[in-house]
Amino acid sequence: MNTVQVEDVGDLKELAEKYYPEVVEFRRYFHMHPEISKREFNTQKKIIEILGTLKELDIRKAGGTGVIADLKGGKPGKTIAIRADIDALAIDDECGKPYQSQNPGACHACGHDGHISMLLGVAKILYEVRDKIKGNIRFIFQPSEEEVSDGSGADAIIKDGGLDGVDAVIGAHLWQPLKIGTVGISSGPMMGASDEFEISIEGKAGHASMPQQTIDSILTASEVVVALNTIVGRDVDPMKQAVVSVGVFNSGRVYNAIAGKAVLKGTIRTLDEEIRKQVFIHIKKIVEHISEMTGAHCHIKKNVCTYVVDNDPQVTDIVLKAGREIIGDKAHPINPFMSSEDFSYYLQKIPGCFIFVGVGNREKGIIYPQHHPKYDIDEKALCYGMEVMSNAALKLLEKF
Template sequence: MKTHFRCSATAASGEDMTGKEKAKIKRIEDIRGLAKKYYRDVVELRRYFHIHPELSKREFNTQRKIIEVLGELDEMKIRKVGKTGVIADLKGGRPGGTIAVRADMDALAIDDECGRPYQSQNKGACHACGHDGHVAMLLGTARILHGFRRDIAGNIRFIFQPSEEEVADGSGAEAIIEDGGLKGVDAIIGAHLWQPVRSGVVGISAGPMMAASDEFEIRIEGKAGHASMPHQTVDSILTASEIVIALNTIVGRDVDPMKQAVVSVGVFNSGRVYNAIAGEAVLKGTIRTLDEEVRSQVFTHIKKIVEHTCEMTGAHCDIKKNACTYVVDNDPKIAAIVLKAGREMIDGKAHPIDPFMSSEDFSYYMRKIPGCFIFVGVGNREKGIIYPQHHPKYDIDESAMLYGMEVMANAALKLLENFR
């Protein structure tokens, strides 16, 4: 278990502290005590979800288990949302605002190769992004905050969201919003267990933290023919290859070097016969940006490259773009409160970090209400936690969930103090 960095206020003399300061220190110590109390249960829950992962929009067993655990807490109002999601409302002892805390719950379509006793038993499904830990950590946070319910001025909404990984035909965040998941909510916070950040660190920053994500598809129509007579064909593979190479010049030559963007081709499908020139090729890829203007510019450059290359080779093209997520843009006021809450719990190990070019549908919530999304480090080379998100051998340093719960619980309480 991680050594905790004590809040500096705990070193002050009791005679020098005001009643408010004493209350803050008591709250911090109570959160720590409850987090330690529930930690082993949270680890077991995380392993249960890892053994039984479910893909987007199919999280029925995950939903059932979440409701079962939350049902052990009295005075918790629980309902199903977004078909496979769950919302639980905790009403405080005094009136006030409402803060939402969110976790995503779906797995990836990957075979698990973590090699642990809790390796996935569901072939073709794996929690290779940490959502199993997110659900377990939020269940632990709910238990902690349930212990404060009599003293809470306001309400806390716990959102267990399905379908974060598959957003092309409707994200889980959209479904939650459509089902009234943000009704009456003043602000929302969420956390991601993140391998690039070392275990023991929580990254909390204002402004853009994760990129907008767009999916693109390019269909190249050439002219098929015999491989021995290429002069009678329009080679779709050659045309598509030239496009792939040219797309890799966009970030380095067409985007302002002071701004960030990613263009990656992940799918290249063409041909089935070794001695035939393929008449069709399909490319699929992703665009990641932290700026809406750059987002528009990048797709414009993609269109130009594709159209000009096809014009040069004599091929025809069809280009489609599907907007998947928006920029995860942390509200400065909310982020400042969450950062203060993190520093109270783990002192120098909670600090601002640079944004990442991965994406998150948490951004849908942020288009409706202010929010803050944080990164809880789980990378630990000494424990062999070295594989990145979406790798078949991905795993987490489970001790991260302890301080993740502490920071999220304290952040929710501190935010309520600002929405009275």
């Protein structure tokens, strides 16, 4: 294949337009054939098949069901990694389009089908200009971003050598709250750390007509739920941000019996490590004090899911300028979100930047948020994403 010289961003735009129809087909294929975390076997096979047409890529399986592909540039230099997550959510697809999921109980309702496809497009674009690249590009197709409680896909990639020799990493997320044609690129904390907590409360079971002989685990757990909602409003600095949400309350099976055990599960989201520590301390204090008051016993467990996505200032500055070369001031800083991302694992190891590509388009009915069964995207976003990510990777190799 003859390579194309990159004289200006117009060349990248031309290549993105060239591959756009193919990338749309990739996206629709992956949307029709979603696979949930740690089961992305067909997805992995398809990615390798597509990348295999680019003969000079060094391709290998990594992180279980992930893929890593290395592109060596024509000139020596640094190595920049670009990451896409590849897993789907364990929900049914209700998008109502011809490319609706054919796998019951699995749906790309977070845009990862688009992430895979954009990165495949970026690989094709940069492959064409490889002789002009000063350095190397690593393409990381990461499994298991959605389900990290039993092991992060990012952590698995890192343990498999995914960041070995890499100087910086970038990634992109298709994002419904942002309008089509815009890209959010901000320095500093961008997405919240996520911690999972589980509270087990042991009371004393008994007959509902004789509560004096029992220790009511449901009542105790209910008081805990109410009290947990005071943490953000009364224990966290009002100039800081935090979220404490209980998503699971399991107890009892019989209507006329007082349950002896209750289990609560929930999440903590923070943008600051000190606040993160403080919130869990307050949770522990509340649970222990209420349990002591009611006579119940308690056990509290915390599981770290992700860290804060904290974009490196130098990398972000280069990426923002690269984005503005493509779409002008429609590449702009945005406020952080409390959603979490295991891209944060990479940022614990090397500098990087995570950006948000707008997919929202009310005129086309693209109004449903991430994780909604009817979630869909304006596919033109794939082109914007390819252009910005390709230019960002090249600019990082030049300037970082």
